[in-house]
Amino acid sequence: MSLYILPKERLPEFVRALQGNYRVVGPVKTEHGFAFDDISDPQQLQLDYTTTILPPKKYFLPQREVLFSYHTEQGDNGRQRIEMRPVYQGVEPTVIFGVHTCDMNGIMLYDKVFSEGFRDEHYMERREQIYVIGIECLHPCDEASFCKDMGTLTAPPVYDLHMTDAGDFYFVDTGTEKGERLLLDHVYVKMAEKEDIQKLGQILSSKWPRFRMRLKMSRDQTPALLTLGYQAKLWQELGERCLACGSCTNVCPTCFCFDVIDENDITLQNGERVRVWDSCQLYEFALVAGGHNFRESKASRVRHRLMRKGKYIKQVHGLIGCTGCGRCERACLVHITVPGTLNALHEEMQLEPGV
Amino acid sequence: MATKPKIAFFDFTSCEGCQLTVIDLLQTHLGLLDLVEIVQFREAMSEKDEDYQIAFVEGSCTRKGDEARLLQIREQASMVVALGACAHLGGINALKNRWAIENVQTYVYGKNGKDAYESYPARPISAVIKVDAVIPGCPIDRYEFLRVVQLILQGRKPRLPDYPLCVECKLKENACLNTLGKPCLGPITRAGCNAICPTYGDGCEGCRGWHPEANFTYMREILRGHGLSDAEIDARFTMFNHYQFQHMGDEAPITTPISPAKDEPLPTSTFAAPKEA
Numbered sequence: 311m312s313l314y315i316l317p318k319e320r321l322p323e324f325v326r327a328l329q330g331n332y333r334v335v336g337p338v339k340t341e342h343g344f345a346f347d348d349i350s351d352p353q354q355l356q357l358d359y360t361t362t363i364l365p366p367k368k369y370f371l372p373q374r375e376v377l378f379s380y381h382t383e384q385g386d387n388g389r390q391r392i393e394m395r396p397v398y399q400g401v402e403p404t405v406i407f408g409v410h411t412c413d414m415n416g417i418m419l420y421d422k423v424f425s426e427g428f429r430d431e432h433y434m435e436r437r438e439q440i441y442v443i444g445i446e447c448l449h450p451c452d453e454a455s456f457c458k459d460m461g462t463l464t465a466p467p468v469y470d471l472h473m474t475d476a477g478d479f480y481f482v483d484t485g486t487e488k489g490e491r492l493l494l495d496h497v498y499v500k501m502a503e504k505e506d507i508q509k510l511g512q513i514l515s516s517k518w519p520r521f522r523m524r525l526k527m528s529r530d531q532t533p534a535l536l537t538l539g540y541q542a543k544l545w546q547e548l549g550e551r552c553l554a555c556g557s558c559t560n561v562c563p564t565c566f567c568f569d570v571i572d573e574n575d576i577t578l579q580n581g582e583r584v585r586v587w588d589s590c591q592l593y594e595f596a597l598v599a600g601g602h603n604f605r606e607s608k609a610s611r612v613r614h615r616l617m618r619k620g621k622y623i624k625q626v627h628g629l630i631g632c633t634g635c636g637r638c639e640r641a642c643l644v645h646i647t648v649p650g651t652l653n654a655l656h657e658e659m660q661l662e663p664g665v
Numbered sequence: 666m667a668t669k670p671k672i673a674f675f676d677f678t679s680c681e682g683c684q685l686t687v688i689d690l691l692q693t694h695l696g697l698l699d700l701v702e703i704v705q706f707r708e709a710m711s712e713k714d715e716d717y718q719i720a721f722v723e724g725s726c727t728r729k730g731d732e733a734r735l736l737q738i739r740e741q742a743s744m745v746v747a748l749g750a751c752a753h754l755g756g757i758n759a760l761k762n763r764w765a766i767e768n769v770q771t772y773v774y775g776k777n778g779k780d781a782y783e784s785y786p787a788r789p790i791s792a793v794i795k796v797d798a799v800i801p802g803c804p805i806d807r808y809e810f811l812r813v814v815q816l817i818l819q820g821r822k823p824r825l826p827d828y829p830l831c832v833e834c835k836l837k838e839n840a841c842l843n844t845l846g847k848p849c850l851g852p853i854t855r856a857g858c859n860a861i862c863p864t865y866g867d868g869c870e871g872c873r874g875w876h877p878e879a880n881f882t883y884m885r886e887i888l889r890g891h892g893l894s895d896a897e898i899d900a901r902f903t904m905f906n907h908y909q910f911q912h913m914g915d916e917a918p919i920t921t922p923i924s925p926a927k928d929e930p931l932p933t934s935t936f937a938a939p940k941e942a
Contacts, residue, residue, distance in 0.1 A: 342840035363838045373836050553852040554878045555831035574815055576696035592828040593878055643843050643852060644883050
């Protein structure tokens, strides 16, 4: 695809032009950090943000999503009649600015999960209306980041546009044709020239030493490590510490599990079937009719989460289920971390260093 | 629905704030009155009928005399719902259980207090009668009240969230107060209030009771990290849940004695005890 130059002073113009046709969201400053939110004034957009509590997954899978509405009434024959109408919620042309490379990897996994096997029409309808504008990560967000270990430090092919900060201007790479149209229709940009491309190469290659490695093994080893360590003592220790608060999964860019519930209006005749985010770390997640719980202990739930991230997701979708964004580590009050857990497991299993 | 179920509201030792919340809810959700008939509600109306099927009880049981009235309600109602922290947990009323009851009576009502006013250790209403459903909180969450009423009317079992407040806080993208150095009991407290206190910057005080997997050991570690002493942590743990800890006996995850000591002096308060007449 093509590489363009967008002078920084022209970014507000680009955002304003988009606002005429799209919902524009991106990272904004909050009281204690940053969050993805609607942009009303281009000045709100903080492309040099560190991290957010929730990843942009909230635009792909809303926390509360109506799947269909229903109306019930007493029929002539005395039997209850139910009418159902499908609902596609939040399907509107949306441009997401400032998506970090880890979160783009999360989106790539989401796209696989919701399109492979059972195709989720609610997700896909919304997905088709979303434009992803990435931002190249030139510095780690903080100490919790381990994107370099997870191989998510470069942009995967899910972006429509991808920006790289070059001081006075942004390089804008076009990932899709619709992304290129979005750019060219809304702002004046010029094509990058040979020396520009050389500068981009320098920016990209000089960023790597700024990121540290935290895993004692290669990410390719994690499925085998987790298989070997299934019965490890470590899980018991982590289970005792775990608060069962589900924060790790709620903030995770690849966690997608949901619950489905019916909500009635005040008349009890009308209602909606909604799906809401759920978490495998909560007690009720694997509780089934009859009262059996497949993962009753916190230890089994902590293990399950790591298994999903490091092994199961890869078996099903071919991608590792962790992007190294570090959000779960920042959210965990008892300091259960993915690198810490994998390293401890590696030690308990007495494996040779694999890096 | 052919006939509307009749419901009644009752109050015991409480501030009546939960009933006020119900009245406030009715201002925006008047349609609720198409589903039920309110036959007794001292806070809101003068009419009074003893024929009801669902009883909502606010307040804790704090005197012998309360028991007969509770039993009478249980006898009449096919369903009893505890409304709010006092009825559900004993709530802050149970803080007095820490001291010998005579001392409390004298402290509050003066020298002749124990003859003038009947009192005994506070208990949740479930300690006296069978309770079919609970709407927790201090005060209750109006929308949870509405959901519970709807479920009861549909013949479904009202269920409370079985997970901690942190879930709701994260979904709202609140910065974690514990991370910011402000004590918050969210990690051990049952969700359902939409994390209202942390959302406005105040740490959770546990008014909805603990969730079934509350991890007191590590909650204490987190609070120690804020520089709180064990006694201060105990005070936070027991604020709304004194009765629950009392009944855990030696298993209670607290470090200071919780059972009444006859000679222990009551703390001095910014609200002075009433002057002797």
